[in-house]
Amino acid sequence: MSKILIVEDEPRIASFLSKGLEASGFSTLAVDSGQxxxxxxxxxxxxxxxLDLGLPDQDGLSVLEHIRGQGETIPVIILTVYDDLRHKLQGLNGGADDYVTKPFQLEELIARIQVQLRKKAQASKPAQLTLEVGDIVLDLRQRQVRKAGQLIELSTREFTLLELFMRRHQEAISRAELLSEVWGYDYDESSNVVDVYVGYLRKKLGARAIETVRGFGYRFRL
Incomplete structure (x- = not known):
């Protein structure tokens, strides 16, 4: 069970986060100070x-700076009311792995947490040079994809999306998680960009390669 440290000085929000994350299978501890x-x-x-930025004893950015200065590589997601570009850039350039603004949707936050935990787990594994599912072979070093031996031309986004699908073969993945993983921290969750790119992959790999999970997301089925 993954254990999450919540740094939030607003009791109502801290309680909401703890209860919501624990209901989703995480273990949590909430504290209200930077120290x-x-x-x-x-x-x-x-x-x-x-990590909240508005803490009572010190600014959250200084907390982040101290943690990174000590060589700690723990994934950090900033959760704050500050939604301006200056704070976002300071947080991300200061070593945060993601930046979420309040008010927020718990489901989206959980998706972002899962993305960071998978990245952490993958970083500890030996590098994998190829992925193979059915007759599709993805070469991570050459950035090439072949289907039944035929080279398939993919854009950078298509390649990244396919890599995610192949790594999690047969697993249903939500649209929110796909957006966060492939398009990054700052996106419009109402966008249909995932559906558009899934359409591109289906045209190149076959209509049945990716299954729609209605009301949720997609599953790679080859």
């Missing part, structure tokens, strides 16, 4: 940190 965050982040007991 506690620094101490606990250095303990290696946590898999991910959710």
């Amino acid at each position: 506690s965050a620094i101490y606990l982040a250095n303990s290696d007991d946590f898999d991910l940190l959710i």
Whole structure:
């Protein structure tokens, strides 16, 4: 079970996060100060940190700077009311892995947490040079895809989306998670860009390669 450290000084939000994440299978601990965050982040007991910027004892960005300055690689998701570009750039350039603004949807936050936890797990594994599902072979080093031996031309986004599908073959993946993983931290969750790119892949790989999971997302089925 992944353990998440929540650094949030608003009791109502901290309670909401703890209950919501624990209902989704995570273990949590909530603290309300930057000093506690620094101490606990250095303990290696946590898999991910959710960090508010407006803390009572010190700015969240200084907390992040201290954690990264100590060489800690724990994934950090900033969760804050500051939605301006300056704060986003400061947070991401300061070492945050993602940036979410309040008000937020818990489902989206969980998707972003899962993305970061998978990245952490993959980083600890030996590098895999090829992925193979059915008659599709994806070469990560050459950035090439072949189907039944035939080279398939894919754009960068198509390649990244296909890689995600192949790594999680037969698993249903939500649109929110696909957006976060392939298009990054700053996107419009109402966008149909995922559906458009799934359409591109279906044309190149076959209509039955990717199954629609109605009301949720998609599943790679080859």
